[in-house]
Amino acid sequence: MRNLLRCCLSSLWFLTTAAVWAASAPPLDPAGGRVEDRQALRVLLDRMEKATASLDVDGATALMHPEVIVTWQNAEVSKGHEQIRAYYARMLKGSSPIVKGYGVKATLSAPAVFYGDSAVAWGTTVETYELSDGLKFTLNANWSTTIVKKDGDWKIAALHFSTNLFDNPLLRNAERLVWIAGLVGLLAGVLAAWLLSRWLRKFG
Amino acid sequence: MDLRIATLAGVLVLAAPALAGDERAIREVFASVERAVRDRDKVTLIDSATENHLMISKNGETVVGKAALATYLDKMIGYAPSIKSLQSTVEMSPDIRYYGEIAVTHGRSQDHYAFADGLELELTTFWTATVARDTERWRIAAVHYSFNLFDNGMLDAAYRGAFVAATGGALAGLIAGLLFFRRRPIYLSRISAGCPNNSFNRSTRCPGDER
Numbered sequence: 325m326r327n328l329l330r331c332c333l334s335s336l337w338f339l340t341t342a343a344v345w346a347a348s349a350p351p352l353d354p355a356g357g358r359v360e361d362r363q364a365l366r367v368l369l370d371r372m373e374k375a376t377a378s379l380d381v382d383g384a385t386a387l388m389h390p391e392v393i394v395t396w397q398n399a400e401v402s403k404g405h406e407q408i409r410a411y412y413a414r415m416l417k418g419s420s421p422i423v424k425g426y427g428v429k430a431t432l433s434a435p436a437v438f439y440g441d442s443a444v445a446w447g448t449t450v451e452t453y454e455l456s457d458g459l460k461f462t463l464n465a466n467w468s469t470t471i472v473k474k475d476g477d478w479k480i481a482a483l484h485f486s487t488n489l490f491d492n493p494l495l496r497n498a499e500r501l502v503w504i505a506g507l508v509g510l511l512a513g514v515l516a517a518w519l520l521s522r523w524l525r526k527f528g
Numbered sequence: 529m530d531l532r533i534a535t536l537a538g539v540l541v542l543a544a545p546a547l548a549g550d551e552r553a554i555r556e557v558f559a560s561v562e563r564a565v566r567d568r569d570k571v572t573l574i575d576s577a578t579e580n581h582l583m584i585s586k587n588g589e590t591v592v593g594k595a596a597l598a599t600y601l602d603k604m605i606g607y608a609p610s611i612k613s614l615q616s617t618v619e620m621s622p623d624i625r626y627y628g629e630i631a632v633t634h635g636r637s638q639d640h641y642a643f644a645d646g647l648e649l650e651l652t653t654f655w656t657a658t659v660a661r662d663t664e665r666w667r668i669a670a671v672h673y674s675f676n677l678f679d680n681g682m683l684d685a686a687y688r689g690a691f692v693a694a695t696g697g698a699l700a701g702l703i704a705g706l707l708f709f710r711r712r713p714i715y716l717s718r719i720s721a722g723c724p725n726n727s728f729n730r731s732t733r734c735p736g737d738e739r
Contacts, residue, residue: 440628446584463677481632502693505694509694512698514704
């Protein structure tokens with residue numbers, strides 16, 4: 325009886341999680357085959373999104389293969405669970421963390437592509453950052469992942485985040501800085517000219 | 529027990545050359561891609577990809593499948609390319625993780641881009657690739673390119689632009705200011721001298737002007 329209840333509860337949890345992820349993923353097409361694997365992948369990615377959003381590093385690494393390779397937005401590469409924990413700690417914890425606040429909402433762009441007992445999935449994220457230096461920005465980013473089956477469970481073997489080199493909030497900030505610098509330079513030049521003309525009239 | 533260990537050791541010894549062969553084959557895939565990028569050889573680039581190949585580029589484009597890859601390559605390095613020239617030196621990590629019929633690796637490349645619109649860019653590109661073995665050879669199933677969001681060639685160019693804008697603005701302000709403030713006292717003195725509005729010219733003599 326207890327086993328039956330546990331089975332029902334786990335099925336309910338599985339379906340609920342799948343339904344939540346389905347809201348931000350293309351509908352699952354049974355014609356695409358490997359329906360069970362696809363559902364398992366969606367659950368895995370949903371749990372990954374939640375763990376990332378809540379900065380639950382243990383929850384995130386539990387979903388990853390021990391030899392996982394992760395490339396972050398700052399192009400740093402973490403290999404294995406320990407390096408990922410160290411990255412999280414450096415970025416988000418300690419007396420002087422680099423990132424003060426972080427949020428993420430992930431979307432799956434298309435059904436995963438299978439290569440035997442491995443799959444490639446990809447999508448987009450909307451990430452919000454609050455850095456310790458006061459800079460706040462929202463980043464529209466891309467992610468891709470390679471997922472492998474290990475002892476019957478799907479685990480993330482590679483995860484890579486990126487954004488658009490030519491259109492991102494940090495570049496827009498820097499481009500605004502060009503205008504501000506030009507304007508400040510112009511005003512400084514005018515002020516210097518005024519002081520110089522006064523000095524010339526007085527002593528010239 | 530000894531027999532098991534001996535068998536395992538034997539399997540490992542036999543498997544080692546196979547892995548070395550795979551590593552060599554995978555490294556050759558990336559070396560051929562590097563050459564193909566340099567030579568703008570679209571045929572080799574497309575042939576290096578699996579049918580459902582995924583590529584996420586540095587400009588945020590997601591390209592899925594060989595047909596889409598061909599279109600993307602046409603746009604970037606084809607007849608009227610966005611990229612005028614690209615020099616790229618690929619550094620592949622020694623780490624290759626094998627998972628059955630696929631392998632995952634990563635690396636970086638030092639790139640110099642010259643775009644058709646005149647922009648020149650030095651960039652360190654970071655990539656993760658998944659390669660899959662089909663009946664013939666290893667092909668690239670997925671490759672994701674990125675850069676350091678907080679420190680990259682585009683940001684450097686923007687900061688250089690800010691320095692140039694500040695210097696240019698200061699010079700323009702100084703010159704305009706000197707011209708303006710040099711003339712302003714003459715206007716003011718002539719207004720106070722009671723000159724009519726249309727006589728604010730240095731050659732005009734107004735009541736009160738000294739001869």
